[in-house]
Amino acid sequence: MPPRRPDGPPPPPPVARVRLRFAKRGRLRFLSQLDLARSFERGLRRARVPIAFSAGFSPHPKVSWVGGVPTGAASEAEYVELALAEDVDPEALRVALDAALPPGFDLLACVPAEGGPLAGRIEASRWSVRVPGVPAEDVSRALDALLARESLEVERRTKSGRALVDVRRAVICGVCRASAHDCAILDVVVRHTTPAVRPDDVLTALGVVAVPPLTFPVPPEPTRLEQGLIRVDGTLADPLAAPSGAPNRSETDRLAGRLTA
Amino acid sequence: MSGQSVFPRLEPLLPRVRKPVQYVGGEGNSTVKPWESAAVRWCLMYPDAYEVGLPNQGLQILYEVLNEQPDVLAERAYAVLPDLEALLREHGVPQFTVDAHRPVGDFDVLGVSFATELGYTNLLTALDLAGIPLRAADRADEHPLVIAGGHAAFNPEPVTDFIDAAVLGDGEQAVLDITDVIRAFRAAGSPGGRAELLARLARRRLVYVPAFFDVTYGEDGAIVAVTANRDDVPARPVKHTLSDLDSWPYPKTPLVPLAETVHERMSVEIFRGCTRGCRFCQAGMITRPVRERSIDTIGAMVDAGLSASGFSEVGLLSLSSADHSEIGEIATQLADRYEGTNTSLSLPSTRVDAFNVTLANEFSRNGRRSGLTFAPEGGSERLRKVINKMVSEEDLIRTVSTAYAQGWRQVKLYFMCGLPTETDEDVLGIAKLAREVIRAGRKASGHRDIRCTVSIGGFVPKSHTPFQWAGQASWEVTDHRLKLLRDTVRADREIARAVGFRYHDGRPGIIEGLLARGDRRVGRVIERVWREGGRFDGWSEHFSFERWERAAAAELEPLGVSLDWFTTRERPEREVLPWDHLDAGLDRDWLWSDWQDALRASELDDCRWTPCYDCGVCPTMGSQIEIGPTRRTLLPLTPVPSLPARAATGATTSASATAATATAATGQEKARAAAAP
Numbered sequence: 001m002p003p004r005r006p007d008g009p010p011p012p013p014p015v016a017r018v019r020l021r022f023a024k025r026g027r028l029r030f031l032s033q034l035d036l037a038r039s040f041e042r043g044l045r046r047a048r049v050p051i052a053f054s055a056g057f058s059p060h061p062k063v064s065w066v067g068g069v070p071t072g073a074a075s076e077a078e079y080v081e082l083a084l085a086e087d088v089d090p091e092a093l094r095v096a097l098d099a100a101l102p103p104g105f106d107l108l109a110c111v112p113a114e115g116g117p118l119a120g121r122i123e124a125s126r127w128s129v130r131v132p133g134v135p136a137e138d139v140s141r142a143l144d145a146l147l148a149r150e151s152l153e154v155e156r157r158t159k160s161g162r163a164l165v166d167v168r169r170a171v172i173c174g175v176c177r178a179s180a181h182d183c184a185i186l187d188v189v190v191r192h193t194t195p196a197v198r199p200d201d202v203l204t205a206l207g208v209v210a211v212p213p214l215t216f217p218v219p220p221e222p223t224r225l226e227q228g229l230i231r232v233d234g235t236l237a238d239p240l241a242a243p244s245g246a247p248n249r250s251e252t253d254r255l256a257g258r259l260t261a
Numbered sequence: 262m263s264g265q266s267v268f269p270r271l272e273p274l275l276p277r278v279r280k281p282v283q284y285v286g287g288e289g290n291s292t293v294k295p296w297e298s299a300a301v302r303w304c305l306m307y308p309d310a311y312e313v314g315l316p317n318q319g320l321q322i323l324y325e326v327l328n329e330q331p332d333v334l335a336e337r338a339y340a341v342l343p344d345l346e347a348l349l350r351e352h353g354v355p356q357f358t359v360d361a362h363r364p365v366g367d368f369d370v371l372g373v374s375f376a377t378e379l380g381y382t383n384l385l386t387a388l389d390l391a392g393i394p395l396r397a398a399d400r401a402d403e404h405p406l407v408i409a410g411g412h413a414a415f416n417p418e419p420v421t422d423f424i425d426a427a428v429l430g431d432g433e434q435a436v437l438d439i440t441d442v443i444r445a446f447r448a449a450g451s452p453g454g455r456a457e458l459l460a461r462l463a464r465r466r467l468v469y470v471p472a473f474f475d476v477t478y479g480e481d482g483a484i485v486a487v488t489a490n491r492d493d494v495p496a497r498p499v500k501h502t503l504s505d506l507d508s509w510p511y512p513k514t515p516l517v518p519l520a521e522t523v524h525e526r527m528s529v530e531i532f533r534g535c536t537r538g539c540r541f542c543q544a545g546m547i548t549r550p551v552r553e554r555s556i557d558t559i560g561a562m563v564d565a566g567l568s569a570s571g572f573s574e575v576g577l578l579s580l581s582s583a584d585h586s587e588i589g590e591i592a593t594q595l596a597d598r599y600e601g602t603n604t605s606l607s608l609p610s611t612r613v614d615a616f617n618v619t620l621a622n623e624f625s626r627n628g629r630r631s632g633l634t635f636a637p638e639g640g641s642e643r644l645r646k647v648i649n650k651m652v653s654e655e656d657l658i659r660t661v662s663t664a665y666a667q668g669w670r671q672v673k674l675y676f677m678c679g680l681p682t683e684t685d686e687d688v689l690g691i692a693k694l695a696r697e698v699i700r701a702g703r704k705a706s707g708h709r710d711i712r713c714t715v716s717i718g719g720f721v722p723k724s725h726t727p728f729q730w731a732g733q734a735s736w737e738v739t740d741h742r743l744k745l746l747r748d749t750v751r752a753d754r755e756i757a758r759a760v761g762f763r764y765h766d767g768r769p770g771i772i773e774g775l776l777a778r779g780d781r782r783v784g785r786v787i788e789r790v791w792r793e794g795g796r797f798d799g800w801s802e803h804f805s806f807e808r809w810e811r812a813a814a815a816e817l818e819p820l821g822v823s824l825d826w827f828t829t830r831e832r833p834e835r836e837v838l839p840w841d842h843l844d845a846g847l848d849r850d851w852l853w854s855d856w857q858d859a860l861r862a863s864e865l866d867d868c869r870w871t872p873c874y875d876c877g878v879c880p881t882m883g884s885q886i887e888i889g890p891t892r893r894t895l896l897p898l899t900p901v902p903s904l905p906a907r908a909a910t911g912a913t914t915s916a917s918a919t920a921a922t923a924t925a926a927t928g929q930e931k932a933r934a935a936a937a938p
Contacts, residue, residue: 016907027268027285028519030275035282035519042289042517042571048901059603072276088904096904100571102287102519112907219276 011059014052014083017113018090019240020097024075028104029221033068039105040080047100049093050086066118067227070198075224076108077125079239081118111240121239122192124172126226127199129186133217136178139186142210143174154204156195163195167205170197173234186220189234198222264296267354268362274348282520283311284345286359289517290569292328292335293361299334300447301440303327304358304368304405306387308380309799311339311359315516316524318578319374319411322511323432333440336360336368340383341390343796343803349390356390365391369443371405372436373424375413378776379769379799381420385791388423395788397425397472402454408439408468415500415547416724416840419776419783421471425459428468429843430500430547431533433509438467460494469498469843476781476839482822484780484837499844500547502884506533507558514569526574526607527566531559531591532888535580536868539638540649540859541677543723544580547845549878551869552887556587556594560895563595567604574605582608583617584869586889592623594895600626613637613652618663632671632714633664640676640690646862647682654694658701661713665702671712672698678742679720679734679767682860688742691715692749699756714761715750717743719770723777724840725847727855732831733774739767768806772798774828775813780839783827785816846884848877 024031031039041061044051053059062083069075094110101107115121131139146152152168174188186206190197199222207214228236275281296302305324307314314320320337327335336358341349349355355364365371365387373384385395388407394400397407409417410428417427428435442465446458453460462468473494477485489496503509515527532553535545554562563575577591585591595606606624611617613635621633637652639645645652661672676691695715702711719739722728743764751757775783789812797803813824832838834853841849851874858865868874869886879885 027272027287030281030285031519032282035521038521038525039517039519041573044571045573046568046571048903050903053603061603072281086903087907089907092904102289104287218273 010055011053012085014062014085016084016087017081018084018093018110019079019081019113019118020094020107021109021240022078022080023104023106023108024069024073024078025104025106026074028102029072029074029223031105032071033065036069036105037063037065039102043097043100043105044082047093047096049082049097050084050088052083052085064118066122067192069224070200070222072219073199073222073224077224077227079118079122079227081113109240114242118239121229121237122227124189124191124228124230124236125224126187126189126236127202128223128225129188129199129203130179130221130223131184131186131203131216132220133182134184134214135182136176136184138210138214139184139206140176142206142214143176143186143188145209145211146171146205147174149209152205152209154201154208156198156201156204158195165193165195165197165201167197167201169193171202172230189230189236191230263367264302264361264363266362267357267364270352270354271357271362274345274352274354277348278344279342280312280520283339284341284357284359285519286362287519288315288359289571290514291337291360291516292324294328294334296334296361296363298332300332301334301370301443302368303333303335303370303372303436303440304338304363304365305335306338306365306371306373306384308340308373308375308383308387310342310797311518311520312522313799314339315518315520315522316528317374317376318512318528318530319376319432321516323372323374323436324516325512325514326433326509327436327440330437330440332444336363338365338387340380340387340797346386346390346796355392356387366393366405368405370439371407372428373407373409373411375409375411377799378413378419378773379804380413381776381787382791382795382798384420384423385788386796396422398422400425400455402451404455406443406455406458412544412547413777415543415843415845416777416779417469417471418476418781418839419779419787421781422784422788424471425455426462426468426470427498428501429498429845431503432501433503433511435467435501438465442467460491463494463498466495466499467501470494471781474842478782478820480821482820482826484839486837487839487842497842497844500846500882502846502882503533504552504884504887506530506552506554506887510554510558510562510565513562513565515566515572517570517572524576525572526576527570527572528576528578529559529562529566530554530578531582531585531588532579535584536886537581537584538649538855538865538867540647540727540855541638541680541720541722542580543726546726546847548580549846549876550884550886551584552884553585553889555889555891555893556591557891557893557896559591560595560598564898573603574607576607576609578609581612583611583614583620587891588620589616590890590894592620596623596626598895598898609634611635613657613660615660615663618660618667618669621664621669622667632673633669634673634675635660636675637694638675638677639680639687640692640694641687643862644680644683644687644690646864647859648677648680649859649864651864654697657694658697661698662701662705665711666705668706670706670710671714672702673714673716674698676715676717677720678717678746678764679739679770681722681728681731682862683734683742685742685745688746689749691717692746692753695750695760696753696756699759709759712759712761714763717746717762717764719765719767721770721774721777724838725845725852727852727859729778729838729852730832730834730856733771733828734767735825735829736767736771739770743767765801769798769801769804771824771828772804772806772809775809775824778839779827782817782820782822786812789816844881846876846878846881848875848881851876 051061064081066079090110098107149168153164170191170193172189176186226236338358406425408426409424414427459470463470475490479485534548534551638650722731
């Protein structure tokens with residue numbers, strides 16, 4: 001018996017690619033990356049976005065996620081690239097798709113894909129972590145202690161057991177300030193490494209280096225504010241903006257210390 | 262203030278539990294109305310985990326039907342998993358709805374849908390967390406009415422301590438009528454309080470109120486009589502039967518969950534009821550007669566549901582979907598309509614019939630071809646006659662040969678173990694069938710790379726069926742037969758590697774049997790099990806047979822009955838069954854004669870195609886069979902304008918910043934839209 005082939009012609013090839021920046025806000029921070037992907041694909045269908053499909057028996061929409069945001073963390077800067085079967089107006093696509101996504105899963109920008117791969121324009125994240133119930137001075141002191149180290153490994157539970165991640169090497173710079181009532185706000189730039197250093201790991205590290213050790217009575221709430229290439233001043237370059245003077249890796253590697261708030 | 266969101270107190274707990282997304286709500290097409298705008302407020306609960314409960318069609322239908330009423334508000338609740346239950350208790354947060362996170366205790370009605378009896382302990386958790394007294398007798402006017410529905414509510418006797426009322430049958434019209442009674446009662450100043458409201462509902466024949474009936478027991482432990490204790494309520498509460506399903510096309514806008522659930526698709530119910538007459542099947546007995554939706558309503562529901570939800574798969578649901586009078590036309594026309602859109606269509610398990618392979622081919626035209634499922638249910642010809650599942654071995658072999666010849670690699674076969682009159686040989690017949698299926702499949706496909714999965718469920722006798730009198734097979738017998746079968750299949754080297762074997766042990770079925778055919782005395786067993794930590798009894802990782810066995814011994818034996826008495830004991834004809842006073846329309850004498858026919862292995866035809874055999878439902882309920890063919894065809898879809906094409910290049914790269922400012926607003930608009938009525 002000959003192998004079965006899908007009936008009908010193969011799907012049309014992609015004619016355009018667009019890149020989207022989106023936010024994951026409010027209660028939607030509890031979505032996992034898989035939950036986000038599923039909601040997004042349903043949104044694509046509802047908004048009738050002419051997404052390109054892969055061929056084969058089980059065709060999938062061509063959606064390329066860049067990185068992922070941990071379950072429980074909010075974000076203002078997530079990125080995804082779409083292959084389209086029709087060259088549609090990016091802003092019209094953004095408006096239609098945004099309306100089809102749940103509130104809190106909000107599309108912030110959509111531009112035609114240009115230049116090199118999107119992943120090549122992202123090497124670090126800036127996180128802002130609300131730490132309720134902990135005085136800002138305590139977090140600040142812990143941050144100083146962490147930055148004074150060469151290396152600091154913490155243990156993290158993963159699906160396949162335990163892993164050690166070096167938090168210090170990934171943290172580029174950070175600052176801590178007090179918000180209104182007894183709540184610290186930690187602002188920290190973290191380089192993307194493998195395995196990734198998550199905001200939780202940074203907090204674990206702060207807890208460990210502090211004297212006496214810091215504990216967090218209420219679960220802290222991290223929000224990713226930016227992703228991109230690291231500029232010399234420790235700020236991040238918008239990955240959707242036209243590439244201009246990409247920073248020199250060796251230069252960014254020298255960056256260490258406190259952000260100027 | 263009543264109806265206030267508990268989300269601010271819940272949110273800090275969520276990072277500490279597994280799959281927190283299941284508690285946040287915010288599903289596509291969910292509804293949040295202002296608390297003050299509603300005259301009557303319903304909380305609809307499915308007493309299992311969110312991932313199981315969300316896809317439930319019954320709850321989605323009632324949610325939409327109620328929320329369409331301008332002065333009615335309906336929200337949903339699901340069972341919280343043990344990790345969150347512990348945190349809720351520790352922090353004093355009550356059971357909440359997922360829509361606006363309101364305390365369940367603040368609603369007027371708590372409607373609980375029991376698809377299976379194994380959700381009873383979860384009802385107790387929800388009541389307790391909600392601050393509602395466990396026992397109906399202890400509730401005051403300020404507590405919600407607790408109303409049970411769903412198939413298990415056809416014998417609600419084991420939970421009568423905990424519920425105020427039960428609705429039998431189709432809920433669409435019933436919930437609206439109940440709402441009307443509550444609204445009028447409130448408007449009149451709630452004269453007579455809770456008891457009078459329940460009496461009004463009972464007098465209108467809308468619900469069964471267990472407190473209005475007394476049960477007496479004899480020396481032998483059996484029921485002597487169930488009698489109404491007030492003369493103003495009907496002596497026999499009846500089931501509700503919806504007619505003209507075309508005028509009730511719900512759900513119109515299916516809920517789109519953010520979390521992963523057990524059914525990642527939308528469903529359209531293509532007909533309700535089934536008169537195939539399988540004697541083990543409670544659903545087929547209590548949902549009679551067959552009422553079809555027409556092909557054009559089905560087409561419109563599929564289109565509207567897909568547009569509103571963005572799902573990429575549609576399941577055409579019913580108790581036996583291939584029996585729709587126009588299923589061929591539906592299959593072909595829907596497959597034509599969605600060709601090239603990467604939308605897949607599916608039928609749940611189908612009859613053993615070569616025509617169904619044709620149907621399956623149509624449905625899988627767009628590619629996905631996972632496996633075909635057939636349900637012969639019994640392993641031997643004789644046993645299939647006992648259960649009235651009219652499938653011959655020849656039919657089965659012909660059907661699977663067709664399937665394998667047409668490129669299907671995998672066939673799933675469903676069977677039951679522990680059926681009345683069953684012997685070891687009957688169960689070993691499953692192995693023989695599997696062997697014949699594999700042989701026929703290898704011959705038809707011309708190669709050896711085919712598979713057959715055999716799934717076996719334990720039979721549990723249910724109320725309102727011809728098998729309601731049967732003695733349930735003990736778990737030891739079930740486990741023995743399953744082991745025998747497994748060993749036989751494994752020892753057969755010709756087929757061992759081609760046959761997959763799926764089954765569960767027999768113990769949970771015994772508890773399901775206790776709850777399915779129990780009477781009011783079983784309530785105390787449920788309560789004890791729950792107090793000792795029983796939760797999520799449908800989940801093997803939470804279920805404890807020993808806990809149930811201990812509680813049954815402690816609570817039932819002092820009363821002169823036992824777990825065995827309720828399960829493995831065959832009932833005599835004249836014994837008063839706990840649900841005899843509840844009218845599903847089925848004539849008790851007909852059920853008994855069908856039980857006797859079963860014991861003689863005598864079959865009965867479907868009344869859709871042969872003369873009426875007087876099961877009693879249509880004359881008692883004033884209902885009739887509603888089937889096609891309509892000979893109509895699907896209307897073409899209205900074309901939807903696509904997104905505008907991209908303008909000439911340039912001015913695009915700078916769009917990013919402006920777009921970002923524009924969008925913060927969009928986010929707020931969406932949030933406002935979600936919060937608004």
